[in-house]
Amino acid sequence: MSGPPDLTMSTIKMVISLVVVLGVIWGLYRVAKKALPMTPSGGKGRMIQILESQYLGMKKSVAMVQVPGAVLVLGVSPDKINLLMQIDNPDIIQGISARSGQKRAVVSFKEQLRRMTHAKADRTAAAPRGPVTE
Numbered sequence: 001m002s003g004p005p006d007l008t009m010s011t012i013k014m015v016i017s018l019v020v021v022l023g024v025i026w027g028l029y030r031v032a033k034k035a036l037p038m039t040p041s042g043g044k045g046r047m048i049q050i051l052e053s054q055y056l057g058m059k060k061s062v063a064m065v066q067v068p069g070a071v072l073v074l075g076v077s078p079d080k081i082n083l084l085m086q087i088d089n090p091d092i093i094q095g096i097s098a099r100s101g102q103k104r105a106v107v108s109f110k111e112q113l114r115r116m117t118h119a120k121a122d123r124t125a126a127a128p129r130g131p132v133t134e
Contacts, residue, residue: 051096064096071096 051071052064062084065072071093073085087093 066093066097 047068049066050063051066053061053076054063055061059078061076063074063076065074069088071087072083073087075082075084087096
């Protein structure tokens with residue numbers, strides 16, 4: 001009979017296998033990122049740009065779309081798109097384009113997670129624990 005299995009060697013093999021698999025995934029990601037550059041739908045140089053989109057409810061939103069010569073405000077639902085307003089005034093279009101052209105601050109996942117955990121910790125600390133006795 002053989003002795004008990006060697007857990008140390010099994011653990012080392014498992015960790016090495018995990019590192020190899022994660023390395024292959026990371027390598028494929030880097031290759032795909034270079035080979036398939038992704039541009040946002042409202043990218044520069046396009047004739048149609050999505051300036052802003054606001055979620056309203058279950059699968060419903062309002063979108064502001066710039067087309068040559070006009071800005072369209074559209075109501076978007078799963079089954080149809082309705083034109084809510086068309087803006088043709090060049091001064092208003094220029095103001096809207098300038099405002100939407102401003103870069104939004106991109107918050108990293110790490111920063112968002114830190115904010116959420118601190119907010120939850122603050123709420124937990126503020127909540128009373130147990131019955132209050134005087």
